[in-house]
Amino acid sequence: MASSSTSSSSNGYDIPWVEKYRPNKVTDIVGNEDAVSRLQVIARDGNMPNLILSGPPGTGKTTSILALAHELLGPNYKDAVLELNASDDRGIDVVRNKIKMFAQKKVTLPPSKHKVVILDEADSMTSGAQQALRRTMEIYSNSTRFALACNTSSKIIEPIQSRCALVRFSRLSDQEILSRLMVVVEAEKVPYVPEGLEAIIFTADGDMRQALNNLQATFSGFRFVNQENVFKVCDQPHPLHVKNMVHNVLQGKFDDACSGLKQLYDLGYSPTDIITTLFRIIKNYDMAEYLKLEFMKETGFAHMRICDGVGSYLQLCGLLAKLSLVRETAKAA
């Protein structure tokens, strides 16, 4: 991969690492093996079907489509690809004019290769525009194929879904993110300790874009990646602090858990920040399975209430009280 072998240059800080290290071959995309291998087959054999790539942000959907289009079309990329994302106007007029005109355009391509229309963030297209796409997709299917990337496939209207092969992406595992971080760390000669990378992986929560951005932000700010610097830059509740709260609940020290919570709240973290970190800590906490499931259920309910607008300190204290009660009941049983 050309881009990942580029070492730090004097103006290397000008380019966001997410762009500098964007894989340009399908084989270089980390994780989601099933999805990536399907795309590899298409890259090898051509005859790309209409595609919907759906999944959480920062998992490589746009990167995969771009890499696939490059591999399929090579030097014809410029003429044979129309790329539209949420920053472009993609209303019904664009579908009727720009996309249709592109589909009608004559481009000489090798057999089994087609022009490609890439619609990034397709779930933000109006349903009118999506409706207008239906016929265009069919009429020009002998010369033009569509690739739609979105976070939620259900926001794509059914008739379009039925015309496309769905490729699902899921959040990347910690190991997958680590493997990519190591490539960047080595290429950029970033000084780090393993706990620093662990902290980056924790804050990224399966999102590669977030991981690379946090790595670059920590490096630019402190020139050294350790746990403390990462949490300073990312400004999330410190997981050790939250872990301590859970530990106190499990030990029956409700007051200590509450004072830990108060400290976080006084530092200015929002209830959403706190509960998101709390959920992730509980998910990975070493405790009895049934207790963990109950804790996750209660945390989920409290998160829902916070999202509904009841994001008070009392809400979080109430949650700690509920968790303590769950633990007491489980102990008594």
Ligand SMILES: Nc1ncnc2c1ncn2[C@@H]1O[C@H](COP(=O)(O)OP(=O)(O)OP(=O)(O)O)[C@@H](O)[C@H]1O
């Ligand atoms: N699976 C991956 N392997 C390697 N790098 C990745 C991967 N996923 C994301 N990245 C990195 O993160 C950046 C953003 O990825 P990309 O634009 O493909 O995300 P996306 O899934 O399309 O997200 P969104 O839904 O927000 O558009 C890329 O430039 C790349 O550097």
